[in-house]
Every structure is written in structure tokens, then in C-alpha cells.
Amino acid sequence: MLLHTFSHIPGIGNTTEQRLWDSGITTWSKLQKKPDIVPRLSSREIVENLALSQKFLGHDPHFFTKRLKRADVWRLFPHFRASTAYLDIETTGLGDSADITTIALYDGREVKTYINGRNLESFVDDVMEFKVLVTYNGISFDIPFIERFFKTKLDHAQIDLRYVLARLGCKGGLKGCEKQMGINRGTLDGIDGAFAVLLWREYERYDNESALETLLAYNTEDTVNLERLLVEAYNRNVAKTPFAEELYLPFPSCPQLIFQPDAEIVSLIKQHYC
């Protein structure tokens, strides 16, 4: 979709971009040949910006995420998919004194999980292999939390699905969006972030391995669903452009999930707290 995108050029908004499409200027190369068609911008500016766009395509996602609106960053997904990871963290709470308990990192093929007290530290090295991170509300929560916890800067470009989905009319949190986008979860229905805190406590206090495994199953499912949500959001957005057929993405297959949620421990904790 980037090759059809003009709204990342300073001075061109969504209105001008739409007008360009309507007048048959649908790609970077077509605009390159008629750069004088854009009102208020010099041909030189246009040509320079298109040259930069071409240069950074496939190499530097920041060039595009910085210049696009938060809700429009879905556009760079296919171009950077090979260096994209999906990410979700679980913590002991929301405040800045809370700790990270588990992390799930999904590259589109396999899920890696990280557990506090075991292998959490190796997350930092692993995540550096990627250029783009996909999250839900990660701009406000996951990424700053990770940076504070590990005292490291993550300079990945971000696709935060919260804003992409909100533009499509999907609100009400991750679970609400999954429902609206037709993605359902199995046994883990009814578990949320607050419950994840309780699962971790159960694991820590009683060394309950199946509480941990249930937490990891939940963490993993959230993370894997991010890819499906992004593909669905991409297709719905693309459907509103003249390029729908050409750009449509197939729904991703589900990776093998190794963690089994334990229904017994879930109902035990529910009884105890509700």
C-alpha cells in the first residue's frame, strides 16, 4: 500500500491524496512523472520526497511511521512484514513499580515466551532482531513499560492496533475488537489482564506450574491474535481504496500453540476472588 501512499509527504493530507487517486495518479511513479499536479507544493519537493520514500522502502520503517497518522500506519505492513514481530506483556499491575511477569513475542511463525526468574533477560536481545513491533495500546503501555523495566530504549517502529482499529470503528479494548472483527478465543474466554496478575501470584506463592502455563497460554493467544487483527484491519482499510483486489492479504494460519490452559485453576481462582 505504500506505493499508492502520498499522505506521508508533508503538505499532503488525506484529502489531497484522495484527489490524486481520483485523477488517475495512483502510484509513486505516476506522480514522479507529473509532480506539478499537487497544489501548494513545488515539483522539486515532490520529487525529493518520492526519492526518499523509494530509498527507505523496505529499509527504514521509521520514515513512514513518523510521517503517517497513527491510524494509517497499517499501510506499511506488507513491506516490512519479514522484520515484524507481535508483542504482548503481562505484569503484576499497572503502576510504575509493577514488574513484568511474562512476555510473548511472535514473528509470524513461532511464539517465544519469556518468564520472570527464568529467561526474561534474553528478550532484549531477541527483540532487537526486528524493525517493527505490533501491539495493542503498546505505545502507551507495553513499550514504555519494557523500556523502564529493562532500562533500555526500544527504537522499533510501532504499529499500535488500538488506533488503527479505532479508526475502523472498533473500540472497547482488545477483547472487544476481536469480537467485532470476528476472531474468537476458545477456553480462555473470560480471562483478562487483571486475572493474569492473579495467575502469576498463584504460580509464585504455591509454585503452581499449571497456573503459569495458563498465564502463558493467555499471553500467547493475545499475541498471536494481533497478527490476525492486523491482517483483518489491513484488508478492511484496503477495501476502501481503489486497490482492494491487488492488495488483499489472505488470513494467516494459526501457529501451533504449546501451552494448555488449566480450567481447574481458572475456576479455583475465580471462586476465591469473586
Place this chain on the structure above:
DNA sequence: AATTGTGGCGAATGTCTGAT
């Protein structure tokens, strides 16, 4: 509960166009 950034909205700024 603690924190964060944005979408929304009105106002301000800037540029192009057409009329004089």
C-alpha cells in the same frame, strides 16, 4: 489504581484562484 497519548474540535495559518 497510574500513566499515557490521541481523537476531536475550534482557531489559526497558509496558499491557490478568480475577480477587479
Place this chain on the structure above:
DNA sequence: ATCAGACATTCGCCACAATT
């Protein structure tokens, strides 16, 4: 050559929504 009007983008502020 100049100016008003139309249109588009950007700015500044605040309430709200989202994460565990």
C-alpha cells in the same frame, strides 16, 4: 498587481480510553 474567499493543513487544548 492586489485582495477576498475557499479550501486544506496544522496547532493547542482537554476529556477519554486503554493497558495489567
